[in-house]
Amino acid sequence: MKFWKTLAVTGTALLAAVALTACSSKSASDKSSSKDDYTPKSLNIQFVPSSQADTIEAKAKPLEGLLKKELGIPVKVSVSTDYNSIVEAMDSKQVDVGFLPPDGYVQAHKQGAADILLQAQRFGIKQPGGLNTTKLADSYRSMVIVKKGSSIKSIKDLKGKKIAVQDVTSSAGYIWPMVELKQKGIDIAKDDTLVTVKGHDQGVMAVLNGDTDAAFVFEDARNVVKKDVPNIMTEVLPIYFTKPIPNDTIAVRTDMSKAFRTKLADAFIKIAKTKKGHAIISSVYTHEGYVHSKDSNFNIVRKYEKIANDETK
Known part of the structure; x- marks a missing residue:
């Protein structure tokens, strides 16, 4: 009788161990398969204040409807208090898309919080007088x-x-x-x-x-x-x-799927070319449009930041 009790206990423990291993294996598998495969069911976009910080959110709000129409999911636009808070929000997966200046993007990418999606274009500036030229540029001073x-x-x-x-x-x-x-x-x-x-x-x-x-x-x-x-x-x-300084970025969380990145980039580029969409991005950050970009475009930012950090030590 004692033998059968021992066998039963051993068997139960063995089954539990197998089940636990299976669950653990499944969990690891799920985690692995979810990497770079996040497709939002709703999209949280955040801006950082650069000028007229108190009015940026009101100006950017109409972007919600335009993006919802292109993406087919709810979109929420908000404004962070500063560069650091939006990086933290993207790192903790509370924000999916960030309109980040070059320095903010570099910081976010270094933390593993964001990847580059698009880079803004603006009209060049003619001095003296500070008037816009008709030539688009991907940098500013x-x-x-x-x-x-x-x-x-x-x-x-x-x-x-x-x-x-x-x-x-x-x-x-x-x-x-x-x-x-x-x-x-x-x-x-x-x-x-x-x-x-x-x-x-x-x-x-x-x-x-x-x-x-x-x-x-x-x-x-x-x-x-x-x-x-x-x-x-x-x-x-x-x-x-x-x-010159590289222009602002549209950055996305690092686990966002390639398919959704493509869909999102296409949506932003398309919206920027419409009369209503262009009016929004121009009023918020004086952006004229967006082009595809790559991380190496921001190596100059890393160089200046390193010099700046070395000087403050």
């Missing part, structure tokens, strides 16, 4: 601006001044001008007082109102406030332009 009549005539005069900057992860609002000024002997972290503002329009206004002596903004951020300040082009002037 940062510029240093001061108020008309300022004692600051060149970047050499920036030492000891108060400068409006964006978050330290911003290419145009911090990294590019900081790195290039450092290479020219100006250490803004040590030599100047930095004032962080949210939105490049706020950088322009900080200079105009005399709150700061200078600002780092994208070329030509003055156009963003031109409607409210018609004479902004003569009242606030650029004294320095950086080397």
